[in-house]
Amino acid sequence: MTNPEPVRPDKVSAPLTRWVHTGVEAPYKLDVQGLVMQETGRGVAYSAELIHPEHGVVGRISNEERGGPTTFHSYAHEKFRDRDLTAFVAQCRQDGEPLDPTGVGVEILLDEVINEGNYTDLVAEMRRNGNFLVRSFEPRTEDNDGVRRGPALVYTRPVLRRAARDNLASELAKEPEHRLAEAAFWQMFHGQEWVPLLPESALTAEQTTARIDEVVALHKATTSPEGVMCRQLEDGMYAFSTLVRSRFTLIGDGTDFVNTQRWCQCKRRVAKPVRFERWSIRDGLLESGTAHAAKSCRRLVTVD
Template structure:
């Protein structure tokens, strides 16, 4: 099963202008939370927060009384953005390619998505600062579950780029009853930009592998150079390979800068020039992704 969250399955409707990456919502724009206050009262956590509109600012409060309560909206000014506005906004939204339920069920689902989107965005921001790797269970929409199921976000201590590292993590989680996947679930990872399947990991076809290894083999064998020296060459237009003469491992990238930092996420803001990279050995591809092309950064933007 190879699931990347659908944005417009089947092309049956015009996609909305804004994609909420953590909850699968398509909407005219974002709604966000700020000033979140949580209250632990035994069986669960209640919260209140300001609901922020991109054009009107704070439009009201969102609150949830706990596990048995619904998420509710209390408007600040019904003439600016009241419940009827929320219903109309909800009717323009889709989740996982499907319309939200009508009236209060739809607004509740949307408000829950706002909460989940904000909380997951906070976790992603922490991931970028601390250099961790995020994953969650995911089951696609089916006739039995009424909508895609997204599990609690888990984290590891560092980005996992290789297939072997991800398989090891999946095996460890499978041995823990609280993390064992159900039959229709997979593990998703946050690749730096969106949620994608964690497995099988980066891979290339046999033809692509043979071609890449042949390209590098033709330029790396230089018996006149000491084993600790580095080699670097353009193997095809706009594609560079770099490695140590005495090592099996090498890197292929879209620029001639050999350094790639695979342990940290790029903290730079704004528009960034990027460079895709692949790390190989004599058996095939190990890891792949995209880094900030700036020489002083070279940290991860996305992983494959």
């Protein structure tokens, strides 16, 4: 029996990098700068400079929206030219499917570089201004030609409560331009990923009742003359409540404040984000997510 041939280092496939907003998996991230978009009679024309992570600006992506393809014009033929782009596309996937470098895969990739950059700018603006992003998402089905991601709709503040999101989805359904295809649904950017706007509850009815009963029992046993409670629950969360309005807040680190109106913009988060939950004795879990644990911040990292 012969020994198998050892795998050469240059034959080992490196893990792919996932582009958060477009579902592309690629050897590395390509960025853009100077994105210019303009409405035309046929659609939206656009152009931007392509940024390679090692070589910097290597060319321009453009589409004049006259029925032609999205094209790449290289500035640096010795560093990154058309054939390098084709080789790059051959290693890429989107939504689990490979991009075909001999067909429209290159054009798809160039369009998604633009889309990824546009979404990245919107997320940066969301963090600065305390906005909230929603988009439609249609998965691949037998009746369409692939996954479809709608343009981002921007709202002026984070929408944490499920009841408010239900209302938002209902309002969108009333507008013809926002009516969804049969398999489509709404997504929100939760701070790190695109997730369903209306997720299924992570708690059963029994778990919800048990949580409320635990907090009510602790509150009844409190000896604070103001009736203010700060007690640690069995799972480590801290409960804060006066129960004056039949509501209580759970926070993972014992600090009784999170700012749910603003997004964390800190460059570094040394500590793991802290979880928070806001509850109503009558309605159960109202809103939840994570916040930067640092007392100088306490702003949103993700929303559930």
